[in-house]
Amino acid sequence: MASPFLLREVIDVAIPDQDVPLLVWLVAGMVGVAVLTSVLGVVQTWISTRVGQEVMHRLRTDVFTHLQRQSVAFFTRTRTGEVQSRITNDIGGMQSVVTSTATSIASNLTTAVATAVAMIALSWKLSLISLVVMPPAIYLSRRVAALRRVITMQRQRALADLNVTIEEGLSVSGVQLSKTLGTGSALIDRFTATSERLIDLQLRSDLAGRWRMASMSVIFAAIPAAIYLSAGLPATAGGMTIGTLVAFTSLQQSLFRPLTSLLNVGVSITSSLALFARIFEYLDLPVEVDEPAEPVAVDPSSIRGDVRIEDVTFTYPGNDTAALAGIDLTVPAGTTLALVGETGSGKSTLGSLVARLADPDAGRVTIDGIDLRRFALADLARVVGVVSQETYLLHTTVRENLRYTRPDATDRQIEDAARAAQVHDLIASLPDGYDTMVGSRGHRFSGGEKQRLAIARTLLRDPRVLVLDEATSALDTATERAVQQAFDELARGRTTITIAHRLSTVRDADQIAVLDHGRIVETGTHESLLENDGRYAALSV
Structure with missing residues (x-):
């Protein structure tokens, strides 16, 4: 001025x-x-x-x-x-x-x-x-x-x-x-x-x-x-x-x-x-799966892995028909539960509830008697490991893809996890070994190779509960057998929930639950379900 x-x-x-x-x-x-x-x-x-x-x-x-x-x-x-x-x-x-x-x-x-x-x-x-x-x-x-x-x-x-x-x-x-x-x-x-x-x-x-x-x-x-x-x-x-x-x-x-x-x-x-x-x-979007107001204090390494699914009902938003209704299952610590059924029967939905990717509309899912909604999300991610049928790899090296789940992992731990998933020899044969770039979404590798990398990534975290959602669906018969042997060894002392279409992968499960339109129609072992000549026997034909 x-x-x-x-x-x-x-x-x-x-x-x-x-x-x-x-x-x-x-x-x-x-x-x-x-x-x-x-x-x-x-x-x-x-x-x-x-x-x-x-x-x-x-x-x-x-x-x-x-x-x-x-x-x-x-x-x-x-x-x-x-x-x-x-x-x-x-x-x-x-x-x-x-x-x-x-x-x-x-x-x-x-x-x-x-x-x-x-x-x-x-x-x-x-x-x-x-x-x-x-x-x-x-x-x-x-x-x-x-x-x-x-x-x-x-x-x-x-x-x-x-x-x-x-x-x-x-x-x-x-x-x-x-x-x-x-x-x-x-x-x-x-x-x-x-x-x-x-x-x-x-x-x-x-x-x-x-x-x-x-x-x-x-x-x-x-x-x-x-x-x-x-x-x-x-x-x-x-x-x-x-x-x-x-x-x-x-x-x-x-x-x-x-x-x-x-x-x-x-x-x-x-x-x-x-x-x-x-x-x-x-x-302003509401958070559907949120951190608990007062999370329970737990040491993930002390979790036994006793999973209970108590009268669970779940409906996807916008649907009139429940994807799951009245599901009751008990999976004792260290045992294996296999979920089988036709496409759309609710197997993957039930697996997602165990990993708390969604919350049930009614009932509850517990681990060692603790409702999943009381776990801090970071603690729950250390307790429950998921290998899904859709494998996602980051556009970085093999080593960094595996370390993504556990940043403090040593090279020895990474290699041990890869060996357990039957993929170490493949990685070692590459010109750059564990420093090989996987490409966008892992397209440098075949479906089975990506699946085994995802399995190694999950095992590196050493969760007490494993959810395997068609985890071996992309593997050939020989590789599937090798990975299944690794799973059998690693499942000792670990609770495993396996979702599969191919019944050959679940015949040794401690418990098999057959789902149909969101409900459990049969439970038992492979032999007992075959003797019943029910829905499971029809699926195995």
Whole structure:
């Protein structure tokens, strides 16, 4: 605010009076104000960027952490690309608002208020002319903001669709599928159409209300002309000096700049509400499988592994028919339970309840008499190990894939687990051994090799309870026999729940439960169930 007043003194006093010392001081003051303003601008940028980035970091980590707490059911009904888009595109789209809004409002508001006070001090009559533009400017800005908010929501949805297409079309599995089915051109067309839609939405967003804002620019430009006219009319001049007129015009330009910035910030904030809504839609999701309020204190290494499933009923969200109903089973510590039945009978669902990937709607699952819902999730993960029929390997080395489950594992422990899973010799034969990159989702290895790596990864954690969900389904007969022998050795003193279609893998189980449409229809040993000539005997045919 100091520069216009210094300028007025230069024009009205220092130059007309040829006062060189005063002129030097006034010019030096102008330079000093510019230097100080620049320094403060750098500090302001540092503070705003630092605070803004901390907010962005907090949002990203909060969304990622909250999504990590969601149950598997959430991810089965949500597109992966959609989840990625929320974290990257939506939060990224808020960056300018988050990093600059607070300082922009503070600096522009204080500048506008200070400028208005200075203008009134110079000439309250001319100030009234300058401020007459405010009501239409505010009205038009609100209209533009509402329009951009709708377009922003549509644009983020299109970005999510684009992410989904990229994730599905450029993954290893997606590329293999498109090449084998000949759908590559259709995927390209789908991607192109979504990308073209983004062009249209971005143009609409940038041009939304542009004619209205252009009209405001014309009005802002016309205000100085009105001021010069007022200064030249005898009725409004009031003995105004040239210096006062120049200083006032300079202040008036300084007023319109922060006012325009404030209006634009309002538009940006309103537009970003669409992004905030999408992000907080995820942050507000209830956690279906959450940490207990007061977890029971247990030492995972002291767990015996006595599993009880007590009158358990479970229904998937959106389904009317229960996936499991009235399940009662007892698996004494160190014994083996085999779950068999036709596809869709509820075997994998029951296994997921034992690992607490979901909670039963009624009844409970206990280990050593403790309800699973009372375990801290980290403790439960050390107690129950799962090898599923869908093997997922990280895009890193074999060693790091195995160490993922136990970061402190030594190389010797890693090799012992690999030997137990009958995969050490295969790894050792590779040129880089345990430092071999497995490739995206482990596609460098065959299905059986990936399955054995997953088994080794689980065994490295040495859980007291094992859930094997079709764990040998991808193995050939010879390899399956070898892995099964390793399981038999490792199952001693460990509770094992095996889910299988091939009955040859469960014939030696201590107990076999036959499921049909979510209910247990038979239990017993392999021999006794064959003698009963019931559902199990029919499955073995």
